[in-house]
Amino acid sequence: MSEFSITPEEAKRIILQWQAQAPKSAYKGGSYPGKEIQNILSQPGCTGMIYYFAQKDDGTMVIVLAGTDANNKVMKDGVLLENSWLCPPICYVNGLDT
Numbered sequence: 001m002s003e004f005s006i007t008p009e010e011a012k013r014i015i016l017q018w019q020a021q022a023p024k025s026a027y028k029g030g031s032y033p034g035k036e037i038q039n040i041l042s043q044p045g046c047t048g049m050i051y052y053f054a055q056k057d058d059g060t061m062v063i064v065l066a067g068t069d070a071n072n073k074v075m076k077d078g079v080l081l082e083n084s085w086l087c088p089p090i091c092y093v094n095g096l097d098t
Contacts, residue, residue, distance in 0.1 A: 027086045027088070028087045028091065030084030030086045031085050031087070031092070032084050037081075040067045040079045040081065045069045045070070046075060046078070047070045048072070049065055049066065050067075050068050050074055051064065051065050051066075052064045063084065064081070064082045065080065066081075
C-alpha cells in the first residue's frame with residue numbers, strides 16, 4: 001500500500017461522513033473514462049496529476065484535472081479535464097458510498 005492509498009473501509013467511512021453533512025442537492029462525485037485519464041498521463045513529460053476544486057457559472061462544483069511534470073509544475077497548456085459524468089445522475093451501483 002502506498003502513502004496515498006487507503007482501505008476500502010476508510011474510503012467508505014470518509015465518503016459517508018462528507019455525504020451526511022453535504023446539502024441534499026450536492027453531487028456525490030463524478031467519473032471519467034479511463035482513456036481520458038490516460039490522455040493526461042500519456043503526455044510527454046507528465047509524471048502525475050493535480051486536481052482543483054472549481055465552480056461553473058451555474059454554481060455546480062466540479063473538479064479540474066491537469067498533468068504535472070517531474071518538477072511538480074502544472075502542465076497548463078496540456079490536456080485539462082473537467083466535464084466528468086456527475087453522480088447523480090450517473091452513479092455506479094455498489095460503489096464505495098452505498
